[in-house]
Amino acid sequence: MARWEPGARERLVLAAIDLFTEQGYDATTVAQIAERAGVTKSTFFRHFPDKRELLVAGQDALSRLLSDGIADAPPGVGPLEAVAAGLERASSSMGPTNHETGPRIRAAVAASTELQERDALKSVGLAAAMTSALLARGTPDPAAHLAAELGVLAFKRGYAAWLEAADGGDGTPARYTLAALDDLRAATRLLG
Incomplete structure (x- = not known):
């Protein structure tokens, strides 16, 4: 995963939207969102307190x-x-x-x-x-x-x-x- 690649916040939002659409909100984990966005879980939590906050970013x-x-x-x-x-x-x-x-x-x-x-x-x-x-x-x-x-x-x-x-x-x-x-x-x- 690219640790310092720019645009992490936007990539996280788009990854979450894709995963929520594909498998549903409840079935999607923070780890899956981070992986899809190409960032670590800690990067996710630097930008968002939890996955529901992604859609009101x-x-x-x-x-x-x-x-x-x-x-x-x-x-x-x-x-x-x-x-x-x-x-x-x-x-x-x-x-x-x-x-x-x-x-x-x-x-x-x-x-x-x-x-x-x-x-x-x-x-x-x-x-x-x-x-x-x-x-x-x-x-x-x-x-x-x-x-x-x-x-x-x-x-x-x-x-x-x-x-x-x-x-x-x-x-x-x-x-x-x-x-x-x-x-x-x-x-x-x-x-x-």
């Missing part, structure tokens, strides 16, 4: 992109416009690798209760990051929480639509997440 970066986009939205825009700026920034950072691995990650999550629980925690973390960014902009508490939750739902729906798009995703999921946010905004009007 980009959560911190995603939260940061959402928060930064909200923070950088023009002054005076409403909470949902600020969320749209966050969605656009985060979604624009995704590309072909995300589009390629997305369906396999979704399949692995769907097949594992443990990963479904971790995915739910990821959503909570994304909502918390957006809520904090909105509160920092001066958005009142209930509106900040509601806008953030709509942002998480729009991100999930837009990302899913991007993965399923007939045009192969056409670049990034940005237009899909923004369209999903517009759909949700329209749906809130039906609530009364």
Whole structure:
């Protein structure tokens, strides 16, 4: 195994996705993931505390992109416009690798209760990051929480639509997440 070969983190994630797809999450061991990635188990544990963290490896970066986009939205825009700026920034950072691995990650999550629980925690973390960014902009508490939750739902729906798009995703999921946010905004009007 190449001890100091660059890109170990990315190789670990891709190896895990492949193994989870091939043999299931529960049947896959850390040793198998490390071997497939061409690294040692100790290298695995330098990057991840356990195997379930592999599928949420980009959560911190995603939260940061959402928060930064909200923070950088023009002054005076409403909470949902600020969320749209966050969605656009985060979604624009995704590309072909995300589009390629997305369906396999979704399949692995769907097949594992443990990963479904971790995915739910990821959503909570994304909502918390957006809520904090909105509160920092001066958005009142209930509106900040509601806008953030709509942002998480729009991100999930837009990302899913991007993965399923007939045009192969056409670049990034940005237009899909923004369209999903517009759909949700329209749906809130039906609530009364």
